[in-house]
Amino acid sequence: MSKKLISFLLVLIALGHFRAQDKAEKALEVFSEKYPQEKIHLVFNKKNYIAGENLWFKSFVFDGYELSPVSTSLFVELYDSNKIQISKKIFPLVNGQGNGNIMLPESMKEGIYYVRAYTTWMANFNEDFQTLRPIIVYNPSSPQKLVPDDHEKWTASAYPESGTFIDGINTKFAVRLQSKGLTPSDWSGYVVDAEKPDVKITSFKGFDQNVGAFSLTPKTGKKYRLIVNDTKGNQQTLDLPSVSDSGIHLQVTSTNEAVKFSLQSKNIAPGTVYKVIAMMSNQLVFKVKSVKILEQSYSIPTNQLINGILQLTVFDEKENVLAQRLCFVQPDQLKIKKPALQSLSLNEAPRASNSFTIGQSPDDEGYSVLVLDGNSESSEDENSLLSTLWLTGDIRSKIYTPAQYFTPNHNSEALDALLLTETWKRFDWKTIMAGTYPTISYQPQxxxxxxxxxxxxxxxxxxxxxxxxxxxxxxxxxxxxxxxxxxxxxxxxxxxxxxxxxxxxxxxxxxxxxxxxxxxxxxxYAFIPFKGSLPSSNYILADRAAEDQPTAEVKRYMVTKSTQSSINEKATLIEEVKLIKSAKDKTRELNEKLSGPLFQGxxxxxxxxxxxxxxxxxxxQNVLQWLQGRVAGLTLEMDMGNYIPKLRGSTVxxxxxxxxxxxxxxxxxxxxxxxxxxxxxxxxxxxxxxxxxxxxxxxxxxxxxxxxxxxxxxxxxxxxxxxxxxDKETPFVSPVYGNDNFNSISQDLRTTLYWNPNLQAQPKEPSTVQFFNNDEAKSYKVIIMGFDSKNYTPVYYNESIK
Incomplete structure (x- = not known):
């Protein structure tokens, strides 16, 4: 998060009783300034692949909640399920964005593979925050095939709000399901007194395959048990935490207008000073410190905050952590800049030409655009740009379909329960307050x-x-x-x-x-060895019987692979350049003609x-004067009668x-x-x-x-x-029907109809997207992504159009 954003966030501190900085605040300031936290989102040109295909990707590298200026190179590696490295590549990052491709060898066996993406700067921190994305690669000739793992047992865990369970204080619990395979979509639970197991105290139904929630007011001396069931008859029983007869409990409610919190207490000596710190992306946004903190509720206005995870921490007088809670800022008012599709010209006839424009927007530097057959799945369906930016980039536990929490019909209550089960793991308060910070072994070259x-x-x-x-x-x-x-x-x-x-x-x-x-x-520079373990997947391998036939999806991939090979062969170099929308304009040609290899920026x-x-x-009289005002950040200073150019304050x-x-x-x-x-x-x-x-x-x-x-x-x-x-990216080639070179293609079942990771936004006119239909599509799934750096807002469109 940039210093510009910090400046208006810190205004909120005035709501608390702010005096001199304490140890926690000083440690947080050092960590925020010296240890920026990068996270990566990858979007693929489609969800699943077949051996011998190319996997294309677009990457967004964020520092907190803005595109990262830290790293300029992205390292991408491909591993099989045994953690054997198959491929490694390096691609440039420009203003936090990059793109490339990985060739999936023809010899790959069917299975789950993992794409690892990281920057050298990220290698200084916990490896869990690097990106590891599973992909399915089919191969009908493999002796084994992938099948869903729906027989793996699931486990349930219960988490009281802020980590405390105190006599007489109504406490919200979140129940989290985990499994090496699939967790049930339909499940429920109830709570009983251990001495009266036949009497249900409270019941609940799971929100989704990740989490459910209930509330309970405990009594000292009672032992409570949670029973969780799915519709297949599986059951788990677990004891809730012991009830404490004293302590402090943090209660939090997040609405579109404010994050409200209060401290409930039992048997606490009067006159004790407590402190509550709220932070986003490792930066302080709110603080209150008072002897009267237990006597009132507090409200953090959200009108100047951005969407994202807010962490609240309660400290005692010795700055020991007593309670913590994560919540999401404005869960039902997501600040998303949705591009406007205009001039739609759609034709569902086989191989017909289709087009639309993306409305002019002066704040957008460019877009990544993906158009799929409307019946196809995308990698964005499971983990989207929004869920990486706002959730999984900072929360590394296994979450089933995190994209669901940021769709138009999302369940904000489920998101709050999910965050109640998590803690902020970018740093540990005790460690940084002791002056122990990450060891920096890798600098971003x-x-x-x-x-x-x-x-x-x-x-x-x-x-x-x-x-x-x-x-x-x-x-x-x-x-x-x-x-x-x-x-x-x-x-x-x-x-x-x-x-x-x-x-x-x-x-x-x-x-x-x-x-x-x-x-x-x-x-x-160097590729950094992967030390951790690969995450579990929702699939297992089973022996392929001789009579087994490929699924309809795999058959389609087989046809598409053959079709794409034919498309590549028929496309001449000139046509290929035209197809991928990268025809060199005159200015680019002049730049490449005049610029030497060391003067490429x-x-x-x-x-x-x-x-x-x-x-x-x-x-x-001096061309530098003409440049001033035409280049952002360029200024001139007069020295001994000469103009001295400066960029962002540094002499160039x-x-x-x-x-x-x-x-x-x-x-x-x-x-x-x-x-x-x-x-x-x-x-x-x-x-x-x-x-x-x-x-x-x-x-x-x-x-x-x-x-x-x-x-x-x-x-x-x-x-x-x-x-x-x-590494050089292989061009993504699509057919241009009407051109004689492509008319002889026998069958077109492509799922990806258009892929452009770098569609430049036009300053004075809309940006045009043109693609050709396959033989079957009757609708199109359009995904447009970008980032508005001026307003710290993701640009996102993911809808089906007809």
């Missing part, structure tokens, strides 16, 4: 980073200048210079490229023979002086045709000579240690000549190095 060491005749080469030469198609040879430190080391940070990149190197000193020079590179703003009308720049370097220049030289550049200006707001490798604050790169209409090596044979005469970058 900017994109792809490498360490290099230069040696001459086997000895380190300190403070040595070395040239790196990149031979780029259509760009000529780009030359960059690096310098080693006192131990002969240098680093390349913020590299953004896919697959592999080759370059040559030579020392600046021509007297040193190249045979005596050795450069060794090693990645400055994931977060960059490009001004095209060749294809766009930027004539207004000609009215400025200026480059002319990728050669660093002094700010005084910018005024000598005529705007008529400029082909492109690029403002990089993030790490980029061309900065060589100084690239963390970004750059302003100016390219002239002869861009690529300055700073280039004219002799194209030079690299071949030098030693070459190959570095691996991000």
């Amino acid at each position: 900017p994109y792809i980073s490498y360490k290099g060491k230069v040696s001459i005749q086997g000895k380190p080469a300190p403070n040595t200048a070395m040239n790196l030469l990149f031979n780029m198609p259509d760009k000529g040879i780009k030359l960059y210079q690096v310098k080693t430190d006192a131990n002969g080391f240098f680093s390349l940070r913020g590299l953004i490229f896919e697959d592999a990149i080759k370059f040559s190197y030579q020392l600046n000193d021509p007297k040193i023979p190249k045979e005596q020079v050795q450069v060794i590179f090693q990645p400055d 994931a977060n960059e703003t490009v001004f095209d002086f060749v294809n766009d009308n930027n004539n207004s720049a000609q009215g400025f 370097s200026i480059y002319l045709d990728e050669m660093r220049i002094d700010p005084s030289q910018v005024s000598t550049i005529s705007t008529s000579d400029i082909a492109m200006i690029k403002v990089i707001k993030d790490y980029f490798a061309g900065g060589f240690g100084g690239g963390g604050g970004g750059a302003i790169a100016i390219y002239t209409r002869r861009g690529g000549i300055t700073g280039s090596v004219s002799n194209s044979t030079v690299p071949s005469k030098l030693k070459q190095i190959t570095l691996n970058g991000f």
Whole structure:
């Protein structure tokens, strides 16, 4: 959660008796500032797969309740049920979002597999908070098949509100079901006095497959038992906690207007000072400390809070934790920005063209769009973007279909009961108040980073200048210079490229023979071994009989797999690029033509002086003046008569045709000579240690000549190095019916009709989605996701349309 959000949350503290910070508040402030908590949501292009298919995914990485600025690389791994790693890949994150694919090998046996996703920063904390998503992979040729595990026994646990059960105080209990397989959907329970087992004191019916609730006012000396039954005759009996004759009980009610709480007590000495702290995402939002706290109720207004989990903790005078409670803020008033679908042109005829537009929204940076056959299931049906953001990203216990708690017809009473069974596990109060915080072993590196060491005749080469030469198609040879430190080391940070990149190197000193020079590179990032256990699934493997036939779903996947192979073969490269909606526009082509590999930034703003009308720049003597106001966060300061550009308060370097220049030289550049200006707001490798604050790169209409090596044979005469970058995503290809290349496809049963993880929002016009029907669909399931960073609000649409 950003500091901007903190500023208006802390206003609520004035409702309490706030004095100097105590130990808990200080510890919480340190933890919040120094240990941001990332969590990841993955959405797949469909729910289940067949061996030999591609799995495409989109990732959202959050820090609390906003997109995370911490990490720029996402590590994705695939495991089988025996925890054997099948695949591992790394993908870039831009403003907390990324996408990619995993090829599921043809040889995979039918079973449950697990997609693990994490950032290096997340590896510093409890491994349970990393993302582990089970997927079903079918394979009709496997000797075993998957069947639902509905024979596994379930267990029930009872949780009194705030963890206390005190004589004479009415207490709400939540009953939680857990199982390695499926829990029952229809179940109930009742409470009896152990001495009178035939008399029911209270009864209840489960809300869902996770939880139920009841209330009970206990009496000292009584022993209470809970009996839980399902409709199949299974039963479990458990003793409720012993009744205490003294203590403090925290009661909480969450409504759309406020979170109300009170402290009930029994046999507590008067004059004792208690403190209640409320926090969201590890940040303080409310505090009250008083000797009269037991005498009144309190209300935390929710009009300035966001949706999410609120934790209330009760402390005594010595700051011991007496009671805790989790609840959800505004459970029946979910702040979701729902995109507007417009200009619907739908045709249910086989292979017909369909389209719609997403209404203009200036706050949205872009959307992820998935269109499925209306009868198909999505990974969002079980764990949605909303449930990850607001629930499972911070609650790691097994929850059956957590997405159900944030649908339009959700049961907020069930959600409250679910949270009553949970505790906040991002940190432990006692531990952080003792000054013990997580050990940071992994720092978030900017994109792809490498360490290099230069040696001459086997000895380190300190403070040595070395040239790196990149031979780029259509760009000529780009030359960059690096310098080693006192131990002969240098680093390349913020590299953004896919697959592999080759370059040559030579020392600046021509007297040193190249045979005596050795450069060794090693990645400055690493995949982190998975130490934990895989979660249980709702399926087991059973032997496949010779007469067993594939299910209708598997048959469909088999046909789709064959169809997709035919689609891929028939699509030419040009058509494929067109199909995935990534046709290069002129500005992108210019950027790729002029920019070298070290001047690629994931977060960059490009001004095209060749294809766009930027004539207004000609009215400025210094192009930096023209840039101000056109780039968010860019300011200018005058120093010795020169304009010094700054981004977010940090001075940025200026480059002319990728050669660093002094700010005084910018005024000598005529705007008529400029082909492109690029403002990089993030790490980029061309900065060589100084690239963390970004750059302003100016390219002239002869861009690529300055700073280039004219002799194209030079690299071949030098030693070459190959570095691996991000894994390249396989394009998602859909047919374009009406095109002769696709008309010969015999059968089309695709479940995924459209997949675009990066549909750019248009600033002045709606964004268009076009797709072609399969042979059967009569309705379409449309899922649109994004995030409004200005209002800390998820953008979400998940509905069927006809």
